Amino acid sequence: MHYDIRDTDHDCKILALCGSVRRGSLNRRLLDLAARGVTEAGGEVTFANLADYPLPFYDAELEADEGVPEAARRLQQCVAEHHGLLVASPEYNGGYTALLKNAIDWVSRPLPDGRSGVTLVAGKAAALVSASPGPLGGLRSQSALRTVLDKLGMLVVPESFALGLAHEAWGEDGRMRSEPAERQVVAVGAALHRVVARLN
16 A cells, blocks of 8 residues: 555645544634635645544554554555644643644554655644643643654644633634634634645
8 A cells, every 4th residue: 555645636635633532622623713724725624533543552562563553554544645734732731632642653653565654744734723721722732742743854834823711712603702813723724725835
């Protein structure tokens, strides 16, 4: 099996990942808004629910004994089919979630043809948003995640958004109470689209 982005037929396909699979996740709401910036700019967004990719915690012994899990292969294929990542990163104890880190670790494992899984993301662009009930809005989780994505060779766009006091930020109509903040979130997706278009 060979994973190749050239098999796709759209010049800006973005994979949206949320580090939380909680129902009603504030980070998923933020991700939806940022995705709107991609689509309004003419791109295409696919949402991948990490709950649909059940993975054991990465363990080299498990990989050696059993190989790369089928769910990890499916996630690798999904990443391969997109030009960039849009990630919403909750903050747990000052860092990003184990769910998100584990998914990244499995994606980086060798592909069926022997290439490193890192080749699926290296050179591609990523954008980050985060929401938290705390005042910093998940900035520390973004910083930690940016370090990992940089290490994998991704270009993390400067535009990002951290929503503090996120539990108070949404109105009963489902929209953000602050229109300027909503525009900033949408702008993150638009910025990602611009960078991907230039890279392609």
